[in-house]
Amino acid sequence: MIPTVEWKEGVIRLLDQTQLPGRTTIFECKDVAAVVSAIRELKVRGAPAIGVTAAMGVALGACSATETDVLALTKNVLCVCDQLAATRPTAVNLFWAIERMKNVLWKNRDRTVREMQSQLVEEALAIQREDIAMCKAMGRHGAGIVKDGQHILTHCNAGALATAGYGTALGVCRAAREQGKNIHVFVDETRPVLQGARLTAWELLEDGIPVTLITDNMAGAVMRQGRIDLCMVGADRIAANGDVANKIGTYSVAVLAKAHGIPFYVAAPSSTIDIMTSSGSSIAIEERPIHEVTTLHGGTWIAPKGVHVLNPAFDVTPAEYITGIITERGIFAPDQIAETFKG
Ligand code: MRU
Numbered sequence: 001m002i003p004t005v006e007w008k009e010g011v012i013r014l015l016d017q018t019q020l021p022g023r024t025t026i027f028e029c030k031d032v033a034a035v036v037s038a039i040r041e042l043k044v045r046g047a048p049a050i051g052v053t054a055a056m057g058v059a060l061g062a063c064s065a066t067e068t069d070v071l072a073l074t075k076n077v078l079c080v081c082d083q084l085a086a087t088r089p090t091a092v093n094l095f096w097a098i099e100r101m102k103n104v105l106w107k108n109r110d111r112t113v114r115e116m117q118s119q120l121v122e123e124a125l126a127i128q129r130e131d132i133a134m135c136k137a138m139g140r141h142g143a144g145i146v147k148d149g150q151h152i153l154t155h156c157n158a159g160a161l162a163t164a165g166y167g168t169a170l171g172v173c174r175a176a177r178e179q180g181k182n183i184h185v186f187v188d189e190t191r192p193v194l195q196g197a198r199l200t201a202w203e204l205l206e207d208g209i210p211v212t213l214i215t216d217n218m219a220g221a222v223m224r225q226g227r228i229d230l231c232m233v234g235a236d237r238i239a240a241n242g243d244v245a246n247k248i249g250t251y252s253v254a255v256l257a258k259a260h261g262i263p264f265y266v267a268a269p270s271s272t273i274d275i276m277t278s279s280g281s282s283i284a285i286e287e288r289p290i291h292e293v294t295t296l297h298g299g300t301w302i303a304p305k306g307v308h309v310l311n312p313a314f315d316v317t318p319a320e321y322i323t324g325i326i327t328e329r330g331i332f333a334p335d336q337i338a339e340t341f342k343g
Pocket of ligand 1: 045046047048091155156157158159162163167168169195233234235236246247248313
């Protein structure tokens, strides 16, 4: 399995996704500052993977703290939680994971510093294990939708690299393949950071799943030619009404899918569902640095210097465009989300 994020003897080891597909290098986080910059710079990315990494970041902060009483340690760790929470605003998994770590602080307030530290490490590892289990369960539910011989369009990277392993949208593809179905995945390159071209195409090739890379602006034409049977994407946050925030460009794919009568599915674990947010219009959308748009992979300029640029990292797909949401608990219509996942 692709080792997206690993906790090893008090160090967080990340497969540096900014270097893929050219180089597979490990970025070691030995302090919280390294975790914060790794998340901001997309060394680790994808909603569930960000959550797992942040949880490990909280554990790392606790283990490297020098406080000798639990109250002082708790104050320190709460500051770490704030630093990690300020890294990226859209994926709710980040805040969900930090909340779980804060609960550990609260539940263990009467324990020793040592015990508190080991409970925090345990919780981070549990979040990692549970994420893999949720991806596998989504795969089992979602694979039923995929028929032998189908062509699936995906956007961004919702694979093993975006999770603790196996993936959400790509987990469904993997599971269909494991059931012996012949599938073919079309991948949008996903400008501006190219998660589709660099990461999804790489992951699928590594797994021997047939893949065709297209530029984002080809999706409509490819659908019109009848070459896509199904769209399958991940999510960064799902609001109570079933609106879905995901990588910029997802909305365009959903609109195109509807126009061509193609089912559009979202695969996401319950840690991505935020029923406290009533609709997609309340979801904070991250604005990223403009060099991601004006340069290619931080190098060659492809736009005139000084041009005005927009770079929202995510968009919101309204529930009406979504055929179904695949979760570890089953497949639901968008309007079943609030009722199913309340408390
Ligand atoms: O900016 P990124 O690369 O973190 O954005 C990732 C996505 O939008 C994914 O589709 C989403 O997090 C789902 S990952 C299972």
